[in-house]
Each structure stands twice: as structure tokens, then as C-alpha cells.
Amino acid sequence: MKAPPGSTKDSLTSRLNSHARTHWPDLARVEVRFRANFAYVDGRYADGTVIKLCRLRYGGSAHTWGFALYRASHDDYEDSFLPSGVTAGSAEEALDCACGLYLNDPSAWLPDTPTN
Numbered sequence: 001m002k003a004p005p006g007s008t009k010d011s012l013t014s015r016l017n018s019h020a021r022t023h024w025p026d027l028a029r030v031e032v033r034f035r036a037n038f039a040y041v042d043g044r045y046a047d048g049t050v051i052k053l054c055r056l057r058y059g060g061s062a063h064t065w066g067f068a069l070y071r072a073s074h075d076d077y078e079d080s081f082l083p084s085g086v087t088a089g090s091a092e093e094a095l096d097c098a099c100g101l102y103l104n105d106p107s108a109w110l111p112d113t114p115t116n
Contacts, residue, residue, distance in 0.1 A: 001037045004058040009034055011062055012091055016041065019092045024099045039065070040077075041095065043102070053098035056091055067094045069101070 004012070009032070016030045020043070028046040030053075032039050039056040055077040057066030066088045068077040082089045082097055100106055 001057075001059055003034065003037050004039070004062070008058070008062045009039070012039060012056075016091055016095055019095060020099075023096065024103060026103055027099075030095070039091075041091075041098070043099065051102055053102060054094050056094055057088075059088065063090060064088050065091050065094060067097070069098055 013030070013032045016032060020027050020030045024043070026045065027043040029044050031042045031044055031050070033042075034040075037058040039058065041053045041056060043051045043053050045051075052070040052072070054070055055068040057068070059066060067080055067082055069080040070076075071078050079087060080097075081087055082093050084093065
């Protein structure tokens with residue numbers, strides 16, 4: 001698969017930062033680096049500390065990305081399932097899954113439940 005176009009790269013970075021501001025306020029921002037068809041997503045705290053979170057795989061759609069979780073124990077990325085049970089989904093769902101693990105908030109993996 002080819003690398004995502006520049007507009008998709010810009011959109012992904014913007015969407016992830018917007019989502020993080022709303023859902024992960026402990027992070028000052030999300031940084032995304034691209035290599036071939038992969039997007040590597042890191043979180044940056046206000047003090048400058050950077051944590052690796054996940055890797056997204058571009059498959060031709062700006063809205064559906066393959067997901068690999070960063071494994072700190074091995075310093076690598078392992079293809080993983082999202083909380084929805086699939087291996088590809090929105091970049092925001094991938095960010096929530098990784099942040100739930102690395103920011104210690106497992107509620108990120110719970111399905112939305114109606115309040116009614």
C-alpha cells in the first residue's frame with residue numbers, strides 16, 4: 001500500500017490532537033510521524049516527556065486504519081484488536097485504546113452505554 005497523501009496526513013494529525021484535547025487532557029499534544037504507509041502516534045506531556053502509544057496502518061481510507069499497540073516491554077509494535085473486537089477502525093478509537101492503557105484509564109475500553 002502507498003503512503004497516505006499529504007492531506008490525509010494533515011487531517012489525521014489534526015483529528016488526533018482535537019480528540020486528545022477533549023478526551024485525554026493529561027497530554028499536551030499528540031505527535032504523529034509517518035513512514036511509508038504507517039503513522040506512529042506518540043503523546044507529549046506538558047513537561048516534554050514523550051510516550052509511544054500506537055502505530056496506525058494506512059489502507060487507502062482516511063477513516064479506517066489498522067491498529068498496532070506499542071509494547072514498551074519489547075520496544076516494538078504488535079498488531080492488536082481494538083475494544084470493538086476488530087483490527088482496524090478510526091484513528092480516534094485507536095488513540096483511546098492506547099491511552100487507556102498507557103494513561104491508566106481502562107474506562108476507555110468500555111462500550112458506550114445508554115443512560116436511559
